[in-house]
Amino acid sequence: MKLHEFQSKAILARYGIPIPRGEVTDTPAEAAGIAERLGGRVAVKAQVLVGGRGKAGGIRLAASPREAAEAAAAILGMTIRGLPVGRVLVEEAAEVERELYLGLTVDRAIGRVRAMASAEGGVDIEEVAHARPDRIGSVAIDPFLGFRDYHARYLASFLGLPASLWVPFSGIAQGLSAAFAESDASLAEINPLVVTRDGTLLALDAKINLDDNALPRQPELAALRNADEESPAEARARLAGLSYVPLEGTIGCMVNGAGLAMATLDAVKALGGMPANFLDVGGGARAERIQTALDLILSDPRVRAVLINIFGGITRCDEVARGVAEAFSGRSPGVPVVVRLVGTNEAEARDILGQLEGVRVQRSLEEAARLAVSLAGVGV
């Protein structure tokens, strides 16, 4: 789950990290009011959960409350990378001397959180990592020892910070590290972390992503979920415990297990078809969940054929078949459905599905994918 800039900054502030004064609003009038209260120049920033809002014009400077209102009006009407801008953050503009990068994420290779810093702040850090890896300094954080003074000293020295900023930098890095751990984050970035003209450090932009698996124990953070982050279909899938990603094609896919689902999509594509979605019903899927999954797939008007691939382990094939039967009870799927089932209670499942109209049962994944592709009509 992604947090907005203003939400991320609110968390950082709780950990003692200096952020610009500011407020969030959804009207130009209030934007003017905020600018009035802050006094002087302000930045008006679109709050959307995609990158690249700066290039898209989603950040504007304003020298007066009236300019702030104008900027807010312009930004609140925008759609950035498909997402409408619902709110803007109005905050005091900073006098920037240097822009740094400071970020934390989980390094899967070593199973630890890694803190990264670069003197090349304010830009796409992944590009820096790619083009100039020597410009990124990093330290791996022991989960039991935390971010330590010697980590801060190393990074501060790497960044070439003057000695006067080592202690504040250490405070920010330790705060960010604590925020990461205590929020169950998967990413926490300050980019840019700026050195202002008067020689202090300030978190000018911030981004925190949360580990979805940890949201049940982070109720306060889970409540920050932004409805505009996901489509209604995605929200429905999430609530049903389904992993669902809409794609561009015509073949609706329902598979148990993420790996098998990816391999199924790969097979569809390799055989000339285009998957309409990724949909993993998970382990031990019961009939009800299968039904929701099918509803989701069939609600996509582009779908011309459905491919169901289930390998029974925890998931019992008869439960899946029963879900399919219930989803179709009293109504026709409208498109051809190809089913392939192997594993626990496979025979019972075949019996149930054999009685359904429009459902074709296949033996192998390849045969099933081939049939689905042909039924969907290649290239349509």
Next chain:
Amino acid sequence: MKLHEFQSKAILARYGIPIPRGEVTDTPAEAAGIAERLGGRVAVKAQVLVGGRGKAGGIRLAASPREAAEAAAAILGMTIRGLPVGRVLVEEAAEVERELYLGLTVDRAIGRVRAMASAEGGVDIEEVAHARPDRIGSVAIDPFLGFRDYHARYLASFLGLPASLWVPFSGIAQGLSAAFAESDASLAEINPLVVTRDGTLLALDAKINLDDNALPRQPELAALRNADEESPAEARARLAGLSYVPLEGTIGCMVNGAGLAMATLDAVKALGGMPANFLDVGGGARAERIQTALDLILSDPRVRAVLINIFGGITRCDEVARGVAEAFSGRSPGVPVVVRLVGTNEAEARDILGQLEGVRVQRSLEEAARLAVSLAGVGV
């Protein structure tokens, strides 16, 4: 550093561990007042930093304020194992159903804190450990993971506690473990931890010893130091950074390093002498500290000879010699002094000591010890 029962209990209470209501006092009149406030039967308990006060009569039950005053008067006049009783704890008497033991200490062999529990509470747990090791259950605590629910479940089950007491027991064990870690304790015991007649757990007696090395970062606890725990000589040694233990003999010993000091005492004893003290001047001892050390030794009227054994490493022999010279400047030591020095700046040291009256320099530890024993007069 040892804490009194009432001090230890105050710490436990801060960690949510249930203790009897009670107050500490140094007068019988106040003891009566406390008993009055508590109502009903009370226990009056000597606060001394030695074990065995129960057997010595230092704990009495009182059914009325008047009895409490009488008990306090009797106990406050006592001397237990050489320590005068300065204060008593007056607390409400508990109705005891079962007596358990729960204690934590550092297990040197594995370098971790170990929590031990026994259903044989209220007695000398070391005797239990010796006679019936199977009656003691223990768990080693990972310093980063702390005392965990499964540790509590294991010990509660080992103690045969009813299921209704598992959660309170877990709370007490986790509280004791947190108190241990956060106080930098070397020992934390609840003995007995009682199950009362109404089925609750209560810490009836408690004992916490602190790690002297950690006192600098535990100023609040360090301030609890009890003047009655040590003699003036011991206090002076501690403040000077000397490790000093008075013994019963006639040969005052001053050595650098605890191991060499013990080996020196061993040699004195093996050659027929009796050491008057253990005194380790530590590493890098400067002249001033040497002087304090000699003052301490010479202030013991039993001392008939002094043996100084210094092996120079961090400690420079000439510094030691200078300290000895300064200690004797303008006055005679009164007893013969045997010195043996080897190591850094040994030659300069010999020069300095060669000019002092009554000081005899020897080459080897054995020669030096033999001479000191003979000078002290065997068996005196």
Next chain:
Amino acid sequence: MAILVDHHTRLVVQGITGREGTFHTQQMLAYGTQVVAGVTPGKGGQQVHGVPVFDTVRQAVAETGANASIIFVPARGAADAILEAADAEVALVVCISEGVPTLDMVRVRRALRGSGTRLVGPNCPGVITPGVAKVGIMPGHIHVPGPVGVVSRSGTLTYEVVYALTQAGIGQSTCVGIGGDPVLGTGFVDVLELFEDDPQTEVVVLIGEIGGSDEERAATFIHSRMRKPVVAFVAGRSAPAGKRMGHAGAIIDGGAGTAEGKMEALRAAGVAVAEMLGEIPGLVRERLGQPGGPNS
């Protein structure tokens, strides 16, 4: 021989009284696994399918000599269950639970470093040595004993591959599902090392997927340290960048961890990489019975 699980395996089931724990205890018993104990706090003294239940893993180990554990507890308790098993010095812990917070696993992995406990998972199907013992939730009947070691980040995709091998008459030494989460107890390299040293295993099948760099590290290991032939498949070639595809691990970050990149790395290490799942049995058969040699 085989790896990780054999006829010496004495299993304790953590969370045995839950729905999944009870069901799979029965399944594992039916497969022949020596399930010697179960653990559910507060239910010590009960029995599940004839298996005695204890309050703590330590008691279970003391009473039954259990040396392996499988965990079916809910995600929020999974880390503690793993730590409890490690504290009781259980040598192999297989964690089935899915949805375990990543930072819990960061802590668990750190806690296990230098201990005598190996963790497989979480969010994995477990380990099976066909015909000997099953410590997992995979459908046992699709496996047959043989010379092929299988290691995979996926669950059902592994079953698919094993099923195809069995259908083609090729048996398996041991099949290990390492799990799909970002931080795992055991990675590809750990399992490859065990297979390389296992006399029964002649060929290894590695099933990877997009995200992370475990396949790339496996490639490096295979190139420098393995003599046995390896056949691989990588799922997710059709996955769009940046979209979450079910597994938290299956995210393509900034171009790293793509299926193509992983396939390329494996090929460069001398691995036979299947384009389609169906090619795997054929690639394996070509490599069976051949003398081993360095992959470098």
Next chain:
Amino acid sequence: MAILVDHHTRLVVQGITGREGTFHTQQMLAYGTQVVAGVTPGKGGQQVHGVPVFDTVRQAVAETGANASIIFVPARGAADAILEAADAEVALVVCISEGVPTLDMVRVRRALRGSGTRLVGPNCPGVITPGVAKVGIMPGHIHVPGPVGVVSRSGTLTYEVVYALTQAGIGQSTCVGIGGDPVLGTGFVDVLELFEDDPQTEVVVLIGEIGGSDEERAATFIHSRMRKPVVAFVAGRSAPAGKRMGHAGAIIDGGAGTAEGKMEALRAAGVAVAEMLGEIPGLVRERLGQPGGPNS
């Protein structure tokens, strides 16, 4: 050969700008130790006796290839200094600092488990391989190269023994002071294991003292695993029970850890136990040049 410290040792001194750090840097350089770097936060860029100073150990390692560290920082910062060295993957860390809180060491020891860093100390004199390198504070001139490995919990008592050996014409392979605190990075057994495998070492001298059970564990190890002869001395036979004798470790608790008990355990393991310090050179000489054999 020798153990722990040899001519490959490249030393970084943590706390090099302090009084002790500066003094012993000079002493170690004079002995021939390759002191390649120092660390004092905030003093990077300075020099001490020609040795460059860095702000962090990691920088020192990166710039100078340091592979060992000696720590002279005050007790309150010692744990962090050790952890910093381990984080920088320094293979050997010798912590001289005394007065380190015990629970700091409990955490440090746990943190180092499973890492590539070996800690000697704290509160120890360090390690010296005579004629090659000194990583410690012992007086270098009393040591001469030879076939005897020395391991001790004590500082000056070790010098005493080494001095006696040298006076008797018996040289040392390596002398290791493991320190006198209750929780140590390296124990007797760890060092005995190294000496047993060291071709240069023919006889080992072990110097113990009252408190703890490290001597008893050493006895068990010698009995079951060592072929080289061991000569031992245990200080503290005259110590009264329950009194603190300088070292936090040197407490006799409830009759366990007495000098007599330790001497008895060592004797039962086939160790020649000296009653008086002066006997040690003779006992060692008797065992030099003899073929090794099991102590059991």
